[in-house]
Amino acid sequence: MASKQRPVQSSQKPYSGNIRPMKQKPGSGGSHSMGRGAAGSGKNRPSGQRPGNEGSRPSAQKPRSGGGSRPAQARPGPGVKRPVQQDRPASIARTQPMERERQEPSPPQSQPGRKMRARRFYDYSLLFAIIFLTVFGLVMIYSSSSYSAQLKFGDAGYFMKRQGYIAVGGAVLMVLVSKINYHIFAKFALLSYLLSYVLMLMVMLTPLGVRVNGKKRWLKLGPLQFQPTELVKIALILLLAVVITEMGVQINKLKALGWIAAITIPIAALVAKNNLSSGIIILGIAFVMSYVACKLQWPFAACVAGAVLVITFAGPIATALEKIGLMHSYQLSRIHVWLDPEAYPQDGGYQVLQGLYAIGSGGLVGKGLGESIQKLGFVPEAQNDMVFSIICEELGIFGAISVILIYLFIIYRFMLISSNAPDLFGAMLVVGVMGHIAIQVILNIAVVTNTIPNTGITLPFISYGGTSVIFLMIEMGMVLSVSNQIKLQK
Amino acid sequence: MNENQTCHRGKVAILYFLLSIMMIGLAGRLFYLMVFRSQYYSAKAEDLHQRERAIKAARGRILDRNGVVLADNRTVCTISVIHNQVKDPERTIAVLCQELGLPEETVRKKVEKRSSREVIASNVEKELGDRVRSFGLEGVKVDEDYKRYYPYDSLASKVLGFTGGDNQGIIGLEVKYESYLKGTNGTILSMADAAGVELKNGLEERIEPVAGNDLVTSLDVNIQQYAQQLAYETMEKKNAKGVSILVMNPQNGEILALVNVPEFNLNDPFTLDQNLVSESARLKAAEESIKGLDPQERRNRMWRNSCVSDTYEPGSTFKIITAAAGLEAGVVKLEDRFSCPGFRIVEDRKIRCHKVGGHGGENFLQGMMNSCNPVLIDVGQRLGVDLYCQYFQQFGLKGKTGIDIPGEASTIMHKKENMGPVELATVSFGQSFQITPVQLVATVSSLINGGRRVTPHFGVKAQSADGTWMREFTYPLGDQILSEETSQTMRDILEQVVAEGSGKRAYLEGFRIGGKTATSEKLPRSLKKYISSFIGFAPADNPQVIALITIDEPEGIYYGGTIAAPVIADLFRNILPILGIKENVNSG
Numbered sequence A: 001m002a003s004k005q006r007p008v009q010s011s012q013k014p015y016s017g018n019i020r021p022m023k024q025k026p027g028s029g030g031s032h033s034m035g036r037g038a039a040g041s042g043k044n045r046p047s048g049q050r051p052g053n054e055g056s057r058p059s060a061q062k063p064r065s066g067g068g069s070r071p072a073q074a075r076p077g078p079g080v081k082r083p084v085q086q087d088r089p090a091s092i093a094r095t096q097p098m099e100r101e102r103q104e105p106s107p108p109q110s111q112p113g114r115k116m117r118a119r120r121f122y123d124y125s126l127l128f129a130i131i132f133l134t135v136f137g138l139v140m141i142y143s144s145s146s147y148s149a150q151l152k153f154g155d156a157g158y159f160m161k162r163q164g165y166i167a168v169g170g171a172v173l174m175v176l177v178s179k180i181n182y183h184i185f186a187k188f189a190l191l192s193y194l195l196s197y198v199l200m201l202m203v204m205l206t207p208l209g210v211r212v213n214g215k216k217r218w219l220k221l222g223p224l225q226f227q228p229t230e231l232v233k234i235a236l237i238l239l240l241a242v243v244i245t246e247m248g249v250q251i252n253k254l255k256a257l258g259w260i261a262a263i264t265i266p267i268a269a270l271v272a273k274n275n276l277s278s279g280i281i282i283l284g285i286a287f288v289m290s291y292v293a294c295k296l297q298w299p300f301a302a303c304v305a306g307a308v309l310v311i312t313f314a315g316p317i318a319t320a321l322e323k324i325g326l327m328h329s330y331q332l333s334r335i336h337v338w339l340d341p342e343a344y345p346q347d348g349g350y351q352v353l354q355g356l357y358a359i360g361s362g363g364l365v366g367k368g369l370g371e372s373i374q375k376l377g378f379v380p381e382a383q384n385d386m387v388f389s390i391i392c393e394e395l396g397i398f399g400a401i402s403v404i405l406i407y408l409f410i411i412y413r414f415m416l417i418s419s420n421a422p423d424l425f426g427a428m429l430v431v432g433v434m435g436h437i438a439i440q441v442i443l444n445i446a447v448v449t450n451t452i453p454n455t456g457i458t459l460p461f462i463s464y465g466g467t468s469v470i471f472l473m474i475e476m477g478m479v480l481s482v483s484n485q486i487k488l489q490k
Numbered sequence B: 001m002n003e004n005q006t007c008h009r010g011k012v013a014i015l016y017f018l019l020s021i022m023m024i025g026l027a028g029r030l031f032y033l034m035v036f037r038s039q040y041y042s043a044k045a046e047d048l049h050q051r052e053r054a055i056k057a058a059r060g061r062i063l064d065r066n067g068v069v070l071a072d073n074r075t076v077c078t079i080s081v082i083h084n085q086v087k088d089p090e091r092t093i094a095v096l097c098q099e100l101g102l103p104e105e106t107v108r109k110k111v112e113k114r115s116s117r118e119v120i121a122s123n124v125e126k127e128l129g130d131r132v133r134s135f136g137l138e139g140v141k142v143d144e145d146y147k148r149y150y151p152y153d154s155l156a157s158k159v160l161g162f163t164g165g166d167n168q169g170i171i172g173l174e175v176k177y178e179s180y181l182k183g184t185n186g187t188i189l190s191m192a193d194a195a196g197v198e199l200k201n202g203l204e205e206r207i208e209p210v211a212g213n214d215l216v217t218s219l220d221v222n223i224q225q226y227a228q229q230l231a232y233e234t235m236e237k238k239n240a241k242g243v244s245i246l247v248m249n250p251q252n253g254e255i256l257a258l259v260n261v262p263e264f265n266l267n268d269p270f271t272l273d274q275n276l277v278s279e280s281a282r283l284k285a286a287e288e289s290i291k292g293l294d295p296q297e298r299r300n301r302m303w304r305n306s307c308v309s310d311t312y313e314p315g316s317t318f319k320i321i322t323a324a325a326g327l328e329a330g331v332v333k334l335e336d337r338f339s340c341p342g343f344r345i346v347e348d349r350k351i352r353c354h355k356v357g358g359h360g361g362e363n364f365l366q367g368m369m370n371s372c373n374p375v376l377i378d379v380g381q382r383l384g385v386d387l388y389c390q391y392f393q394q395f396g397l398k399g400k401t402g403i404d405i406p407g408e409a410s411t412i413m414h415k416k417e418n419m420g421p422v423e424l425a426t427v428s429f430g431q432s433f434q435i436t437p438v439q440l441v442a443t444v445s446s447l448i449n450g451g452r453r454v455t456p457h458f459g460v461k462a463q464s465a466d467g468t469w470m471r472e473f474t475y476p477l478g479d480q481i482l483s484e485e486t487s488q489t490m491r492d493i494l495e496q497v498v499a500e501g502s503g504k505r506a507y508l509e510g511f512r513i514g515g516k517t518a519t520s521e522k523l524p525r526s527l528k529k530y531i532s533s534f535i536g537f538a539p540a541d542n543p544q545v546i547a548l549i550t551i552d553e554p555e556g557i558y559y560g561g562t563i564a565a566p567v568i569a570d571l572f573r574n575i576l577p578i579l580g581i582k583e584n585v586n587s588g
Helices: A010-040 A044-049 A056-069 A108-117 A124-153 A158-179 A183-187 A189-205 A228-252 A254-274 A276-293 A298-312 A314-323 A329-339 A349-362 A387-420 A424-448 A466-484 B002-036 B038-049 B089-100 B104-112 B126-134 B172-176 B221-237 B279-290 B295-303 B315-329 B364-370 B373-394 B421-428 B437-448 B484-500 B560-578
Strands: A209-212 A215-221 A224-226 B050-055 B069-081 B118-125 B140-149 B186-191 B205-207 B214-217 B242-248 B255-261 B337-340 B343-346 B349-352 B360-363 B459-463 B470-472 B514-521 B530-538 B545-552
Touching (some): A124 A387, A124 A466, A158 A466, A183 A228, A183 A424, A189 A209, A189 A215, A215 A254, A224 A228, A224 A466, A228 A254, A228 A276, A228 A424, A228 A466, A254 A276, A276 A298, A276 A424, A298 A314, A314 A329, A329 A349, A349 A424, A349 B038, A387 A424, A387 A466, A387 B002, A424 A466, A424 B002, B038 B050, B069 B089, B069 B126, B089 B104, B118 B126, B126 B140, B221 B242, B221 B255, B221 B560, B242 B437, B242 B560, B279 B295, B315 B364, B315 B373, B315 B421, B315 B437, B315 B484, B315 B514, B315 B530, B315 B560, B337 B364, B337 B373, B349 B421, B364 B373, B373 B421, B437 B484, B437 B530, B437 B545, B484 B514, B514 B560, B545 B560
Antiparallel strands (some): A215 A224, B050 B186, B069 B118, B214 B459, B337 B360, B343 B349, B459 B470, B514 B530, B530 B545
16 A cells, blocks of 8 residues: 555556556555555555654555565564554454455364464454444334334334344354355355356246235245345355455456456346346446556546436436336336425325425434334334335434444445555455445435435335345444454564 | 555555545535535524424404403313324323313314324313313323304304414404404424424524404494394394394494394304294204205305395385485475375376375475385486486496495495486385495485494404503595585474384384384295384584394295384383483473
8 A cells, every 4th residue: 555655666567557557546546545444454545645754654654665575474573563553442453455466265274373463353343333333223122113013012112123134143143254264255255146147037937935014025935034135146246256256356357347247237137137236236236346456547537427417317217217118117206206395296206205304303403212103104114215214304414423433434444454464365355345335325324315316225124024134234243254364563 | 666665555545645635525515515605504404394384363353342251262172193193092091081071082083093193172161271280191182272162152243253274264354454463373383203203302583473453443342232132032023033223323434233143152153053032043954954055055044144145126215315415406395395195106106105095295305204205206207217227326326335244235226327217206205226235324324323334243452461552543524425404304294204203113112213214025926924113312502323124035924114113112212311312301
């Protein structure tokens, strides 16, 4: 990382000119934000930013940029110990960027030996942030669903309890997964990817697919009922991470992007058939992962520019698409509703409008926990996609922004873990999860605030939904597992 | 590889940066929605959540001239249950059954019905409602409400009118003075969920109702009661279909009493066939009921104020108008001689006098005292159609009187261009056209009070219950329609009618009474049905009270002078002292 700031350094050279112009700009910009964010944890970035600030800094660069590439465990010993590090609480410590030269399944037998010398990192702040969000989610599920649960099931805690059991199970699973060396997951990448095809097809073609609220999204296997789309997301993250790692430098070619697209688009299309929003998320994950992995930038810039264009002219484009039959009329009407929800107060605009009422009536400090009125049957299924609007109503702008800040913190931890991951596979794994969580959070809040057309996206950790919680927890386990492979230096 | 990874770090950082920007953007959007648009959405949401319950404003009372309450409000309770707030259904059912005296089955059905609110009983007395409330049953609501209450039941029912379910006036003064009486309803704003169920601990906003203003009328309960009693007696005695008595102050048009029997109970205005004291009225009711007349139509008939809404041929009482016009125009003088052979031939028609043998030779005054048709026909002919119609109009007979109760009927009169001598002749003694009794009273009042047109009315003033606000209704005297002298002459003539003429049965020892009798044949004449009437006033020299009685289809003797005049005498005997009109020993 720090090496970017120093184009003069010799180690850069082999990668020649095509990298440098790109690195110049975004690199400095990126490391700014990161440098600040990491000021407390990763010590070498500020030093890169301000060379000569401290005498010891430049020396630190050396082992990072030059020696860091060495497969040897490069314990930079004294040079690493920084004053900066001392006042930092035990979050990500000065970590050794483990470069494992594409040996994804790291030899497990070497682990015990190292363990003696290097303490391994475990991202407890992330863990606690996740636990906090999940518990907060349970509180909000109880608050937003107790009324309808009481009416429907005679038990105000119905949804909260169900979610609670699953969350506890998921948490256990998360901890277990986090203790597994993440390289083992790579072995299942292809398998789970193929399995997700099978399951998706089963949902669509076999009677095992269950229709809920008019959407065939559920798969019923014996007593188990779940949404395979959640599996698809995690499988795709795994597979893409493996593929990108396997490609190595090749990833920087356009052809590689073509491969990634070839992996992603069929399954995304399959998902989008019945669940457009999940399809979009899957595309988004692939987009984010390839963006991070690939040094090319124009394809992504083009994509973003295209997306902005589409959103700007959403109305006319949707009308045209509907005319040529590429779009369902219900999707078109959603776009119209989005553009002017108050013109459709009863039809499509109802949910959005009720959500806006909830958000708007929250004001600065909200009505207080449990005091929402919109949850009393006005916002349909308030514990699901629209739970954020109830948070806004009850906790006000302060509560809502606090929640956003917690998500930002979680994503920030992802970034740190990814940056410090022992190898590319780990980094990409975390980037995938980061993309997944961030996209879902952003899309959910955007839907609730009517910033984008209404589409069913849940708010991670908070919205009610068993499948989503289980798979989210597994993903978190994977991220924690990556963090667990980061060696702390003594 | 390292190079690649450092690249990732940069990209991840950029990614984080971009995601943060997006999230901050969303936070900004939230800020916009929750701070700047908060009021807008809060108001919309409040609209959605608030349930408005009206608190009925107490309707203003209706008082008589002495402050006696004619229409009042009574607090009644509506008892209802809210299903999902009921904690102890069995006890609730038991208490409600016991207290309200309802069968258990009905109550159980309502208590156990899953509905937001189920009314168990309405219009329950306040004491009973309080008792139910004192049990403190959860889910049982006792709502207080006002109900119109008329202490005198049927007294002046067709004048006062009654109110409907929303406390709105339906007929009579209740309608006419709705805007004063109504008041402003208050509201209880409470929060409710999507199903409309009120929230238990939701904030309640209360906007207090403003009670309506009291209406002070010119009615006098004593006179009204006495007139009503006389009317019922007459109706029963003469087996009439109905009797109406209108008592008014001829100087300013204040109506002291207006009776139309049979009256109906204002506290129970929807029950048909009330107070049918005469056989003929009962027969008529039975006939209507057998014919299958729509009950609502029958109710409308029952509620009809015949003095105001029905027209009739006034008959001989109308000779007052012809006489006044003749005297005013100077075509006749009191001493002018006429002869009555018992009929008068006008063009090709032979119009009879009521006295078959004729009155022979008589002067104009005697003609009036005898109520002689040929005399008045002659006066009418002397006036001619043009002049007669001019006076008809000038006396205010063409229009409505402007009385302050709804539904006043207009005069039905020949068109001037269609009036020939025959029509003129019949109009001269009160036939072939129709006016309302109140129009007759108003016109005669104007002719005897010095010649100023009066507007008959009930409303005197509206005032707030606490007396802080008041508005008097003014009814300025109208145009001078008759000269003072002619008016004086008319008073003299009419006093003579009572003193020595056809109205002598209205004579009252010690008082100077003026008046005129009438017996009008109802259409079609072949049925030989009559309306007997008498209009009288006192004191004759300075009229303070004028009264008209009409008896609809009396049986047996039907002459107004015989059956109607004594009723007015009786009435005056009792009400003149109340009105402070002293007995004049000298004039007796």
